[in-house]
Amino acid sequence: MTNVSKTQIDRLGDRLKKREITETDLIMLDEFRHSFYDAYEFVISAIKNELGLTPTGRPAKSTSSISEKLQRESIRLTQVQDIAGCRLIVPGILDQERVVGVLAGLFQNAAIIDRRANPSHGYRAVHVIVTRGEKLVEIQVRTSYQHVWAELSEKLSDVFDPTIKYGGGNKSLRALLAQWSGVMQKEEDVERTLAGVQDQMAELLSQTSLSGADEANLSRLEAEIVTQEKERLERRTDNLAAMREAIEDFSKLVHAGGPDAVSH
Amino acid sequence: MLFLIEYDRAKGKVVELSRFSESERQAANSARLNLELELNRRGVEHEVVLLEAEDEAALRRTHRRYFEDLLELAS
Numbered sequence: 001m002t003n004v005s006k007t008q009i010d011r012l013g014d015r016l017k018k019r020e021i022t023e024t025d026l027i028m029l030d031e032f033r034h035s036f037y038d039a040y041e042f043v044i045s046a047i048k049n050e051l052g053l054t055p056t057g058r059p060a061k062s063t064s065s066i067s068e069k070l071q072r073e074s075i076r077l078t079q080v081q082d083i084a085g086c087r088l089i090v091p092g093i094l095d096q097e098r099v100v101g102v103l104a105g106l107f108q109n110a111a112i113i114d115r116r117a118n119p120s121h122g123y124r125a126v127h128v129i130v131t132r133g134e135k136l137v138e139i140q141v142r143t144s145y146q147h148v149w150a151e152l153s154e155k156l157s158d159v160f161d162p163t164i165k166y167g168g169g170n171k172s173l174r175a176l177l178a179q180w181s182g183v184m185q186k187e188e189d190v191e192r193t194l195a196g197v198q199d200q201m202a203e204l205l206s207q208t209s210l211s212g213a214d215e216a217n218l219s220r221l222e223a224e225i226v227t228q229e230k231e232r233l234e235r236r237t238d239n240l241a242a243m244r245e246a247i248e249d250f251s252k253l254v255h256a257g258g259p260d261a262v263s264h
Numbered sequence: 265m266l267f268l269i270e271y272d273r274a275k276g277k278v279v280e281l282s283r284f285s286e287s288e289r290q291a292a293n294s295a296r297l298n299l300e301l302e303l304n305r306r307g308v309e310h311e312v313v314l315l316e317a318e319d320e321a322a323l324r325r326t327h328r329r330y331f332e333d334l335l336e337l338a339s
Contacts, residue, residue, distance in 0.1 A: 021304060023305075026297065026300050026301055027301075030293075030296075030300075054318040054322065055326075056315055056316065056318075056322060056323060056327060057315065058313065058314070060296075060313075062311050062312055062313040064310075064311045064312075065313075147326075147328075148338065151332075154329045155276060155332075155333075156334065158329065159275070159334070240338050240339060243338040244335050244338045244339065247334045247335060247338060251334070
């Protein structure tokens with residue numbers, strides 16, 4: 001890759017954008033992607049060794065994804081920040097915050113992109129962008145619930161319309177994804193509230209002796225956690241069932257010849 | 265482990281999944297490039313991606329979209 005200039009890479013990006021890709025281009029792109037390998041390996045090893053987690057790594061973004069990104073965004077190939085990356089799925093929002101905090105400490109030059117504060121067309125996650133030398137490596141940290149949404153959004157884009165995950169395509173599908181993203185946000189808020197209740201319990205339990213009122217308070221908080229957890233599980237089951245129903249309805253519509261947004 | 269995936273987006277199906285051990289990284293990279301070149305020659309627009317996971321179960325958890333249909337994803 002040492003003989004290829006930034007300008008040549010960006011010209012390659014222009015051809016990828018137009019989808020005018022020759023064999024020589026594919027070989028040059030392969031070399032360009034390979035130049036991220038050391039940075040990628042550094043990040044993966046650090047996550048494994050320091051966090052004890054094993055992410056699923058993607059040493060090189062696929063050609064089709066690069067082409068689509070260049071078509072979609074007004075950036076050059078040398079500016080794409082997720083050529084190399086990896087993904088971590090954690091159980092909940094508190095785990096996500098803990099892992100992101102550890103990653104920020106581990107990679108001190110990292111940029112944190114919080115897609116929970118600013119969802120991208122409903123997409124919620126936290127991305128940690130690590131710079132190693134001149135190369136960037138993207139770490140996606142998703143909760144299991146955010147992951148369900150992201151994978152559904154990707155799959156809907158695959159089989160119905162590639163623009164769906166970027167806010168395009170059929171209105172009713174977009175509305176469904178926005179609605180489900182809102183549900184996720186509410187559940188994340190509930191999880192944070194529950195953590196607050198657990199903190200109150202821990203504070204009470206740390207006292208050397210408890211008054212009668214403290215005992216009663218502790219019982220109340222414990223009961224609140226049990227109820228909230230049960231309700232949270234039930235809501236998740238109901239929400240997923242509603243998603244399946246909506247998908248089935250939409251698929252039936254498509255197979256019956258509507259709606260017009262389906263591009264495949 | 266390394267996994268080379270050829271995925272037909274429009275159908276939402278994996279066309280081929282090849283497995284490589286850690287020590288076969290170079291072979292996996294070559295296989296990826298060769299597959300891309302072959303598909304390009306044939307004018308086939310499939311997604312080709314090389315992923316690295318602890319095992320196949322981990323891959324199927326973190327990249328469910330390749331392996332599950334819409335209803336399975338929402339379960």
